[in-house]
Amino acid sequence: GMAVEILSAGEIARMRRAGACAAETLRAVGARLRVGVSTADIDRWVRADTAARGARPSQLGYRGFPAAVCTSRNAVVCHGIPSEAERLADGDIVNVDVTSELDGFHGDTSMTFVIGEASAEARHVVDVARRCRDAGVAEVRDGARLGDIGAAIAALAAQEGCGVVEAFGGHGIGRRMHMEPHVAHTGVRGAGLRLKAGMAITIEPMVTLGRPDIRQLDDGWTIVTADGRWTAQFEHTVLVTKGGCEVLTA
Numbered sequence: 218g219m220a221v222e223i224l225s226a227g228e229i230a231r232m233r234r235a236g237a238c239a240a241e242t243l244r245a246v247g248a249r250l251r252v253g254v255s256t257a258d259i260d261r262w263v264r265a266d267t268a269a270r271g272a273r274p275s276q277l278g279y280r281g282f283p284a285a286v287c288t289s290r291n292a293v294v295c296h297g298i299p300s301e302a303e304r305l306a307d308g309d310i311v312n313v314d315v316t317s318e319l320d321g322f323h324g325d326t327s328m329t330f331v332i333g334e335a336s337a338e339a340r341h342v343v344d345v346a347r348r349c350r351d352a353g354v355a356e357v358r359d360g361a362r363l364g365d366i367g368a369a370i371a372a373l374a375a376q377e378g379c380g381v382v383e384a385f386g387g388h389g390i391g392r393r394m395h396m397e398p399h400v401a402h403t404g405v406r407g408a409g410l411r412l413k414a415g416m417a418i419t420i421e422p423m424v425t426l427g428r429p430d431i432r433q434l435d436d437g438w439t440i441v442t443a444d445g446r447w448t449a450q451f452e453h454t455v456l457v458t459k460g461g462c463e464v465l466t467a
């Protein structure tokens with residue numbers, strides 16, 4: 218179908234709570250990251266913190282995903298599966314993607330964390346990914362087009378010598394984690410769906426140091442860069458408003 222949901226005032230209030238819940242879990246878990254932590258530790262912390270907030274990890278069991286959180290380190294673009302064997306080392310970068318369902322609504326947010334002393338190029342791709350996410354968010358308002366978001370993200374990444382992964386995008390969000398529309402992170406200004414106040418979407422660009430081409434590992438989930446170079450991602454859930462947007466996962 219083509220319909221993108223417009224949330225009621227009551228639904229917006231519940232989306233604010235779900236977004237804050239996911240953001241608080243991400244902040245709490247991020248504060249515990251250091252050399253030696255395993256990505257399975259991150260999964261345990263996400264499960265416990267989410268439960269303590271009366272919420273459920275949306276990703277657990279989603280299309281068979283085996284964990285509560287995606288942990289995507291270095292050359293992993295997204296959908297990394299937490300593992301006891303994978304420990305954070307000095308200089309690593311790791312994206313932690315938290316999605317929480319609270320009172321029937323979902324909030325979805327991620328950040329890429331730098332562990333200890335990272336290389337200049339690792340810090341660069343993390344910085345560019347954050348700025349690309351924020352450049353996309355800055356385009357959102359009633360009447361803007363989805364293409365405005367993608368065009369802003371792609372222009373900034375290109376200016377900084379980085380790639381933007383095209384195989385995955387953001388999405389509508391509400392009573393389900395993934396809803397319409399698909400939110401591409403490249404595009405043409407003035408093209409695509411017109412945003413309306415009351416829509417909720419995610420913006421979550423995956424930015425690469427090298428080519429944006431990807432491949433999937435044999436586990437059926439983990440997405441890595443085809444060239445093995447490092448990649449970073451940041452994600453917010455936002456509500457479209459008349460004059461701009463409200464970041465629900467701030």
Ligand code: MF3
Binds near residue numbers: 277280419
């Ligand atoms: N949170 C991810 C997103 O931003 C969803 C990952 S789906 C999973 O859309 F199954 F891999 F968890």
Ligand code: CO
Binds near residue numbers: 325387388419421452
């Ligand atoms: Co998302």
Ligand code: CO
Binds near residue numbers: 315
């Ligand atoms: Co996410």
